[in-house]
Amino acid sequence: MGVREGFEELYGAAPEGVWAAPGRVNLIGEYTDFNEGFVMPLALPHTAVAAVSRRSDGVLRLHSADIDGPVVELRVDELTPRSDTGWAAYPAGVVWALREAGHAVGGGADIHLASTVPTGAGLSSSAALEVVTALALDELYGLGLTRPELARLAQRAENDFVGVPCGVMDQTASACCTEGHALHLDCRDLSIRQVPFDLASQGLELLVVDTRVKHALGDGAYAERRAGCEEGARLLGVSHLRDVAYEDLDTALARLSDERVRRYVRHVVSDDHRVDRVISLLDAGDVRAIGPVLTDGHASLRDDLRISCPELDLAVSAANSAGALGARMTGGGFGGSAVVLVESTDVDSVTKAVTEAFAAAGFTAPRVFPAVPSAGARRIG
Structure with missing residues (x-):
């Protein structure tokens, strides 16, 4: 049954x-967003879809086709952060964040949601839910929000209402990405540049390997690294x-006596540099050369930030x-997904090698699929 x-x-x-609003994978630039650095996500074809109507009685009704349970009924004027x-x-x-920002959403809404974004895979399923809700209410209530404003409000919903201290990358990617491009986002001023990323024309593919290891950013490990x-x-x-x-960087690191803080600083500053390197290579048309930069980024996430598994x-x-x-x-770590840049001719052999390696290690079989740079949030019906 469709969402409508x-x-x-x-x-x-x-x-x-x-x-509809998409999930995302982040090509490069991890844990840099809340440090006001640079990131480079791209939207996936997988989306959260919402059918929505306004109400006039202050009631908010929510239902998900993906989760067993009744309609959740709340009152807009009684929405409280960290409520279970x-x-x-x-x-x-999102409704709370819009209300708190002074936007006229007090009439409420009926919302029915369904999503094809894998949950717990580090692909921003939560941001997709937030952004699709924000876009629908923006259009229905005529709020006139820009896409960056919409992303900021969605981020506030996750930070202050849900209680996850994420940066703004995920929501901005879902709201602002365009088909066939990666998004170069400056997380300080939210300026964006759409960077052409047409892998097919180069004989390349970007694969997502969903390890099936569920990660949860609310468990404190993310917040600990942010605090560090x-x-x-x-x-x-x-x-x-x-x-x-x-x-x-070396001079800065020499000033830090705490080994843990030193590792975190080294990762963030070097990952911002890796974003710059990837941009330069893509601008020069040397797409294949970004592969080693991705692998360097993984080593930094594994050894300095220590968020791999x-x-x-x-x-x-x-x-x-x-x-x-x-x-x-890619993503918050402790599970979730990896991205793999491959020649189109090597997709099957690389997929087979990863799947066989997981089987030999006794791990749950991974889910492998292509990451096709797709459109951001939009009305579809």
């Missing part, structure tokens, strides 16, 4: 519209690690051993 039909069955009338509403906290948090980065910035006398130049490390090593041009984990 599901809405009609639930709520007894046709929705006013249907919207499970999956519904993501769309409810903020401590590093404080000790170095800068507002954010973005302000530490790569050329000055055995399955991610195996995905990267098995893919590279089988002839991939480069690979790295």
Whole structure:
């Protein structure tokens, strides 16, 4: 059953519209967003889809086709951060963030959701839910939000309502990406550049290896690393690690006595530099040369940030051993997915090598699929 039909069955009338917002993979630049650095995500074809209608009585009704359970019914004027509403906290948090920002959404809404973005795979399934809700309400209530404003409100929903201290990359990617491009995002001023990333024309593919190891960013490990980065910035006398130049990294590290903070600073500053390297290579048309940069990024995430896991490390090593041009984990870590840059002719052999390596290690079989740079959030019906 489609989302529109599901809405009609639930709520007894046709929705006013249907919207979609994608998940994302991040090509390069990890844990740099909350350090006001640089990231380079691309939208996936996998989307969260929402059928939505306005209400006038202040009631917010939420339902997911993907999760067993009844309609969640809340009141817009009673929405409270950190309330235990499970999956519904993501769309409810958006309504709360809009309300708190002074936008006229007090009438409420009926929302029915379905998503093809794999959950727990580091592909921003939560951001897709937030952005699709924000876009639908923006259009229905005539709020006039820009896409960066919409992304910021969705981020606030996750930070302050749900309680996950994520940066703004995931929501911006879902809201702003365009088909056939990667998004170069400056997380300080939210300026964006659409970078052509047509791999097919180069005889290349970017694969996602979903390790099936579920990660949860609310477990404290993400927040601990964010706090460590903020401590590093404080000790170095800068507002954010973005302000530490790569050329000055060794000098900066020599000033830090805490080994853990030193590792975090080294990762963030070097990953910002890796984003710059990837941009330069893509601008020069040398797409294959970004492969080793991806692999370097994985080593930094594994050794300095220490957010990898055995399955991610195996995905990267098995893919590279089988002839991939480069690979790295993507997303928040502790599970989730890796991205692998491969020649189109090597897709089957690399996929086979990774799958066999997982089987030999006794791991759950991974899910491997192409990451096709796709469109951001949009109305579809």
